[in-house]
Amino acid sequence: MDGYNLKCRGERVQDDEEVVDKEEEYEEDQGPRGKVCVSLKDGSYFNKEMDKLILFIFLLQGVWCGDWSISLPKKIEALRGSCVIINCTFTINNTYDKYLTDSAAGMWYKDDHTNINNIVFNSSNSNLPLKGEITGKLKSKDCTTIFYDITSNHGGKFYFRIEGNDPLKSTFTQNSVSVGVIDSPLNPTVQMFKDQMKIEVHEEVLERSSMCLRCSAKTLCSSSPPTLTWSSTDRLHLNENSRLQLDQQNQTEIISDLNFTATHLQHGVTFICTITYQLQQRIATAQNYITLRVQYATKISLFSCNRTNVTVCLCEAHGNPSPKVKWFLSGRPVSNSTNTSIIEERLSSTDLKRSFISLHQSLTNTDTLQCVTINTHGTASEKIQLFCSPQETTRNSAVITTEVLRMFAAMFATTLGLHCKKFL
Template identity: 25%
Template sequence: MGVRRYWFYWEYHIILLSILSLHWKGRNCEEQTELVPVFKIEAPAEVTVQRGLCVIIPCNFIIGPDYTLTKDAIGIWYKGRESGIVAASTDSSQFPDTTNGCFIFTGKVSAGDCSFSISDAQPGDATHYQFRLVDEDSLKFSYLHIQPSVSVTGLKEPDISPNNDLTAGEEVTVTCTAPTHCPGLSPTFTWEGSVNTENTQNNTLRHQDGTVTYWSTITFTPSLSDHNSSLTCTVTYKHESAKTSITLNIEYLPILNITVPGGTGESSSLFLREGDSQEIYCKVNSNPTAKISWTKGKSPVENTKQNGHKLTLSLWNVAENDTDIYTCTAQNQRGINNHSISVSVEYAPRQPKISVYNLEGCLPVGNISVPDGSTLSLHCNANSNPQASFSWIQTDPLKQLSDNDVLNIQITHNIVCICQVENKYGLSNNSLIIIVTRRRSYRRTKLLKRCLKVMEMCFIII
């Protein structure tokens, strides 16, 4: 409701038009046309009201000192130049209500108050209004030159607050305030949107000045799916309605999805063959936009490329040392989140290493010589991915000695032992030559111990 408060003051001087009027002795004429003291009226030049709402037109008037308003004084407002009475300060038995209660004389005439109100304003109410004062038969006066003008505009949209960013998973209360303060015009509120619209409450607050504030609240917990959806509040009056829509901006923690080209969904592990190349995608859904990075173990990697909300990790000509846990991390103002993928580089067995143990411990690496009958423990070790199978064989004659990585054997002759390691990518082997050395032949005769008492000597004959 807007009011152009241009106050007009008008002096009504009704001047003696004929000298014959000097002979007029009574004042009970239909309308005073003789010399009348100053009459003034104070009212806004123009007021604006929204269609379907209300407006109060404040008005005050005074009459000359030669007149005294009685308790029976009546104030009347006409639409246009007395084209029809819209409001009167008396009961409707004298002036029937033709506006269905939409026009009400709110002032107290005996106090010089000629204010009136309009409710449920319609375009047809847009015109000038004229005030007329009637007090018994002694005073009947129309204020013709000061006629407030009423303009009817379209109904404004209701106000929705807050309309700023919301957080997914956090309960929020949104308020819709009606564009009116008119008492008696309680509107109906309707909420529409993807969020839960069941938890609503309508409220009314009456102020000391007689105006009323109407509002409705809706409480809901926004989710990720509500992002960029609309929330609409519609305010409906008797004949009019208006609505306001806002787009929900839901902020949320980054959501990550790790995929590989040709994959059927999110990947948590990846197996590559040595020498292969592979791209790994980290797609991030977040609001606001997140900062994305890749790490290998705990070390950052540089072979990445970002395209919008996707950060691509490129692995080229992978080798054994590329096997690790790769982690994609995304962070925005709402927090940090990460997902990992295990990359395993598979390869054929490397050349085995053979270790030899006897009862005294580990023997030097390489081909060995041992005494006849020695017991040895041969251990074979080889890096491979996936895990390889082990076997021991001998040559001349060809014979499998063991299907394990450890071979326990007693050496009685020269022998070549081969450790063979195999997985799905290939086979590798290593050999060990063992030479038997004969034990030394010591012949010891019986120990003759002769004590020559005389010479006190002991001879040992070997």
């Protein structure tokens, strides 16, 4: 196109000597916006009335320009050290179909489509910076291309050019694709389903609900497909199911489902999904996670007593919502008084509660102490006989009691004594 003046087709040129009809002498190429234009060999300029020119250009666009187009994604993410696939199709005016042969070449400009030095890929020349291949068939107007060994320098805006037999030599400048190079894959998406219905990830679920945790991610180009794996903070045994499918944008995504029935053992457990790409020179990973909140009936995890001159007992319970703890001495409710002290402690986990009671009073052989815990989903209760013989003490129970009561020893002024067994 160097040395030629571009004028729109179908007009006449006024020369000093003669009128030259463009239909007789021209070369065709694609203009800067994909329009078919004419290069006049004599370098002539138009000398026509402006209103006729505007009308003609309007008609020209409707007849000619719509035949030249290209379809490209607006943006693609490429993983450094991997590959990138650009899905690409184009159309040309049907009068040029005969020039589009099997020997046609596809090229890609990077950033500046007006500079020939910015051609970074040519399907007929392997000595250019980007290595790859056109996987589509150019004769069928499929310019889908794959580039290999992507580096950080390969990011930018790409324009496609087709070169067939003369005069088919056109750069599609109206559309481009932006390639962004990333060091790590994007974090996968984690969703939660209860009884096959999607719910918010922070929503609490009831114990015995049928649960599905879904991890998904759009796949990036790589020599081997990525993998999705699940793990958990409590190292639970996980039964996962992975698959590949097309999303609504016709892009391949990988999905892994984790199916289970919710129990209190999973309350507060964090489930982590990791996507892994095995590249030639490194492993690239990304993660996302979800913490499960399960509502369940209260349960008593520890009930222990120690007795010398003062009886000190501990009742530890958990549940979601956090339970309330009540004490009963021989069937009668107990509260703070001159002879009784009750202290409650909520641990770092809001669903775990400890309640300590100290009894500064005489007890009989028949006295019992009962711990009752309550929340909105149920009640739990355990009872022990307070007056016990030394034979009923066990070493393991004494060790547990020593550890949990240490911080309260000064307050209650107690030493470890007998550990009374619970009624079953």
